[in-house]
Amino acid sequence: MTTENTDTDRQTLSADERELGKLGYAQELFRTMGGFSNFAISFSIISILTGAVTLYGHGLTMGGPAEMAFGWPLVTVFTLTVALSMAELASALPTSGAMYHWSSKLGGKGWGWFTAWFNIVGNITVLAGIDYGCAQFVTPLIGLAATTKNLLLVYAAILFSHAFINHYGIRLVAWLNDFSVTVHIIGVIAIVLAILFFAPKQPLSFFFTRVTNNAEGFPYWWAFIIGLLQAQWTFTGYDASASVSEETVDPQRRAPWGIVTAVVASSIVGYLLLFALTLAIKDIPSVLNATDASGNPVPAVITILQTALGARAGTLFSALAAMAMWFCGLSAVTWCSRVVFAFARDNGLPASKLFKQVNKKHQTPAPAIWLCVVVAFATALYSEAYPVITSISVIGLYFSYIIPILLVFRARRVDPNAMHKGPWNLGRYSSLINLIAIAWVAFISVILSLPDNKRAGKAIAALTIVLTLWYAISERKRFKGPAWMNEVGE
Numbered sequence: 001m002t003t004e005n006t007d008t009d010r011q012t013l014s015a016d017e018r019e020l021g022k023l024g025y026a027q028e029l030f031r032t033m034g035g036f037s038n039f040a041i042s043f044s045i046i047s048i049l050t051g052a053v054t055l056y057g058h059g060l061t062m063g064g065p066a067e068m069a070f071g072w073p074l075v076t077v078f079t080l081t082v083a084l085s086m087a088e089l090a091s092a093l094p095t096s097g098a099m100y101h102w103s104s105k106l107g108g109k110g111w112g113w114f115t116a117w118f119n120i121v122g123n124i125t126v127l128a129g130i131d132y133g134c135a136q137f138v139t140p141l142i143g144l145a146a147t148t149k150n151l152l153l154v155y156a157a158i159l160f161s162h163a164f165i166n167h168y169g170i171r172l173v174a175w176l177n178d179f180s181v182t183v184h185i186i187g188v189i190a191i192v193l194a195i196l197f198f199a200p201k202q203p204l205s206f207f208f209t210r211v212t213n214n215a216e217g218f219p220y221w222w223a224f225i226i227g228l229l230q231a232q233w234t235f236t237g238y239d240a241s242a243s244v245s246e247e248t249v250d251p252q253r254r255a256p257w258g259i260v261t262a263v264v265a266s267s268i269v270g271y272l273l274l275f276a277l278t279l280a281i282k283d284i285p286s287v288l289n290a291t292d293a294s295g296n297p298v299p300a301v302i303t304i305l306q307t308a309l310g311a312r313a314g315t316l317f318s319a320l321a322a323m324a325m326w327f328c329g330l331s332a333v334t335w336c337s338r339v340v341f342a343f344a345r346d347n348g349l350p351a352s353k354l355f356k357q358v359n360k361k362h363q364t365p366a367p368a369i370w371l372c373v374v375v376a377f378a379t380a381l382y383s384e385a386y387p388v389i390t391s392i393s394v395i396g397l398y399f400s401y402i403i404p405i406l407l408v409f410r411a412r413r414v415d416p417n418a419m420h421k422g423p424w425n426l427g428r429y430s431s432l433i434n435l436i437a438i439a440w441v442a443f444i445s446v447i448l449s450l451p452d453n454k455r456a457g458k459a460i461a462a463l464t465i466v467l468t469l470w471y472a473i474s475e476r477k478r479f480k481g482p483a484w485m486n487e488v489g490e
Contacts, residue, residue, distance in 0.1 A: 051234025062227030091422025109481030122397030
């Protein structure tokens, strides 16, 4: 690196710290991420080798092969409207608080408080879904029966590894996130090429077959809609690029691009993966009903790979997918802990004094990191139905995504300049894209609340009631909002 480049980097870092200082926050976290690292954390959390794989059986059960052919691109298009809307806000207000700060700026501290809690719930349940899904893959691969006890032990070990690395090495986390992109892309290419060149395949028309195997007796159109959970859960976590803004150099430009490019890249690579896996299916019922020697269910993708490529090669590629899931969980802990840290820094959490602490030596929010993994472990004990946890995570996260988008859309109807725009913005298309995003989130929130005796919907409804009562009784007067609101007397 030349002296000139070094001086430029220092000037950029100094400017970033000054911008953060204007909002009332000191530079406590280690600002070292470049544009690729910022993209990598969102790409790793989206992780097409996690969401698209762990819920592949759900999508296949509900909508059959056509769920992959049509459901994935449908969800991609509408998710992009949400991502674009969020990217614009990330450029305008690049802090670790992300959606919580955007909502506070646009609607006041109350909106910010609710946004923060929905985001935290979504973060922790996503982390639980990612690492539990990883445990479901790892457990049979290491020769253990997939009993509840074994799954929980492996799940706990995975969570611990993620917390330990996040606690002691943010440089290592950044490097591993970058490497994760390589693992995901090479992993998908390897799986796709192996299937296309070495496995017996269904005719192309099979990819568009509409069939449902749901036990609830749903008509196909409704089962297909319920099956969209597979794609929609995959497309979560791209807000991580905004949540690590305070660790990113030039976040006003790099965080928005990180959000959008992560969704676009994941959609393309993910579609290739689904195409190959679906054509490799020999028999749908055998894939959905596969069990191990002890009678425990085997993930659908492991069955497809082992059947199509042979036990040894199938196991190898399944291990590659499990590795990608591990990287996904590592990024999720980084993302989740920054959201908790940002809210605690503004005294929004119980015991905020503890959870806003930063380890001085490693410059990481250590208490927030360990809180996330402990609560994530407890969350997995709540539900025996994996799709329920993933539905809760999608609804919780998308509530937190859409609240600031709804607020900025409302504000622009009164004043087109209500929200200062950063260097990355949507120009005159902002309101139209915002409106489409709002309609889509309203749609998916309803449909994901209904299956499995409405368990996800009941959980989100109960959470909303508890938060409303808690805020009205206590937090409305106690919580002061972000530091910058107090600075300007809002």
